[in-house]
Amino acid sequence: MKILLLGKNGQVGWELARALLLLGEVIALDRQQMDFVNLEALRLTIHAIHPDLIVNAAAYTAVDKAESEQENTFLCNATAVDAIAQEAKKIGALLIHYSTDYIFDGTKNASYLEDDAVNPLNVYGKSKLAGENAIIASGVDYLILRTTWVFAARGQNFLKSILRLAAERDTLNIVADQIGAPTWARVIAQTTAHIVQQVKQERENKLFVSGVFHLTSAGDTSWHGFAQKIVELASPHCQLKTHVISPIPTSQYPTPAKRPLNSRLCTDKLTQRFGIVMPTWETSLKLCMEELF
Ligand SMILES: NC(=O)c1ccc[n+]([C@@H]2O[C@H](COP(=O)([O-])OP(=O)(O)OC[C@H]3O[C@@H](n4cnc5c(N)ncnc54)[C@H](OP(=O)(O)O)[C@@H]3O)[C@@H](O)[C@H]2O)c1
Numbered sequence: 001m002k003i004l005l006l007g008k009n010g011q012v013g014w015e016l017a018r019a020l021l022l023l024g025e026v027i028a029l030d031r032q033q034m035d036f037v038n039l040e041a042l043r044l045t046i047h048a049i050h051p052d053l054i055v056n057a058a059a060y061t062a063v064d065k066a067e068s069e070q071e072n073t074f075l076c077n078a079t080a081v082d083a084i085a086q087e088a089k090k091i092g093a094l095l096i097h098y099s100t101d102y103i104f105d106g107t108k109n110a111s112y113l114e115d116d117a118v119n120p121l122n123v124y125g126k127s128k129l130a131g132e133n134a135i136i137a138s139g140v141d142y143l144i145l146r147t148t149w150v151f152a153a154r155g156q157n158f159l160k161s162i163l164r165l166a167a168e169r170d171t172l173n174i175v176a177d178q179i180g181a182p183t184w185a186r187v188i189a190q191t192t193a194h195i196v197q198q199v200k201q202e203r204e205n206k207l208f209v210s211g212v213f214h215l216t217s218a219g220d221t222s223w224h225g226f227a228q229k230i231v232e233l234a235s236p237h238c239q240l241k242t243h244v245i246s247p248i249p250t251s252q253y254p255t256p257a258k259r260p261l262n263s264r265l266c267t268d269k270l271t272q273r274f275g276i277v278m279p280t281w282e283t284s285l286k287l288c289m290e291e292l293f
Contacts, residue, residue: 001200003027004051004093006034006084007058011155012098012147015189016057023196027051031058036080037072046087053196054088055096056081059128063102066124067256073123078130085138094203095135096192099146099212101180103129106260113266114146114212122257132212141208143195145188145215148263149226152185153291158223162230163292166242176224176247180263181216184284191215195274213273214265217281222247229285237293 001024007013008028017028027049034045036058046054060066060076081097088095102125103118120126135142151159159182165172202208221229224247231242250261267278 001025001053002049002051003053003055003196004046004049005029006054006056007031010057010059010061011150011152011157011185012188013057014154015152015186016055016192019186019189019193020055020196023193024052036076039080039083042080042083043087046084047091050091051093053094053096054084055192056084057098059098060124063122063124063259064256066127067122070123073127074130077124077127078134081131082134082138085135085140085142089138089140093140094199094208095140095142096196097131097135097142097144098188099132099144100125100128101146101148101260101263101265103132103146104260104263106178106262108262111264111266112214112262114214114269121260124257140210141203142210143199144212145192146212146265147183147188147214148216148265149180149182150185150188151182151285151288153288155185158182158226159230159285159288162227163234166231166234166240167238168241170241171244171246172227172242173246173248173252174224174227175250175253176222177249178259178261178263179220179222181218181220181265182226182281182285183215183217184288186288187217187279187284188215191270191276191278194276198274211269211273213270214267215270216265216267216278217284218267218278219280219282220264221281224248226281229282230289233286233289234293
């Protein structure tokens with residue numbers, strides 16, 4: 001199997017480059033090698049490589065900056081994704097793509113199901129939804145995997161920010177009314193690899209059905225709960241200044257992009273189709289942080 005991985009230097013892309021290794025020939029490209037702003041090059045590259053599978057881990061992910069960079073955000077997360085889907089369709093490749101809880105408005109009183117009504121609150125969410133819709137409309141064989149609150153030992157994420165801030169400040173004020181599931185990039189990549197193995201068989205047997213799946217850790221917490229756990233796990237290993245982590249409402253931490261209060265995604269569909277049981281966010285966080293200390 002020839003696999004084209006786009007976005008190899010992102011949190012998820014980095015882990016995918018490793019997790020997909022055993023499954024075939026992986027051609028992994030970063031932004032320098034394949035910038036999504038160059039749509040013609042994107043199309044030509046896909047056509048020239050002619051992969052059996054495209055895994056797209058690249059995206060414009062700067063949620064707040066996206067509010068003032070709408071054009072760029074849509075180019076990367078929607079127009080380029082449309083081009084990828086169209087090329088994949090032409091060559092008969094399967095497309096695996098990642099999306100986000102930010103396509104929902106967070107007003108539901110329970111975990112979101114895959115076919116719940118969407119209503120993104122910010123530009124990033126709108127662009128990711130447009131990307132999903134373009135894939136579905138293209139007629140390509142696809143799997144869209146929606147995830148949440150991604151963390152990893154490398155890259156820019158909440159885990160790294162809290163470790164930095166906790167070394168500098170006595171007190172941290174962290175939002176406590178947004179609920180979600182912190183999800184380790186490695187778990188996303190390993191789940192993807194497991195899925196790839198299974199769908200390879202399904203496609204060979206002409207049994208493959210495209211679909212949208214939620215892929216997040218089990219359990220949930222707030223950003224405040226996440227921060228508390230990070231500091232608790234880091235404390236034995238490093239000098240931290242922080243001794244108080246105060247819960248604050250979203251209203252006390254204004255950001256350019258509005259965020260959903262409920263980011264919980266139900267993963268039952270993933271478990272039913274692929275037999276995957278997601279680990280809790282605490283288990284993943286502990287294992288991830290063991291690599292840092
Ligand atoms: N991070 C989260 O909390 C989160 C939550 C839900 C869903 N997701 C989704 O999960 C997927 C993976 O996210 P992630 O956390 O791994 O993101 P990430 O760490 O920000 O990585 C994104 C990658 O995309 C690349 N990229 C950005 N603009 C590009 C362009 N114009 N052309 C080509 N590549 C470009 C970046 O390149 P550079 O390295 O050069 O910047 C980076 O390597 C994305 O689809 C994202 O929307 C993420």
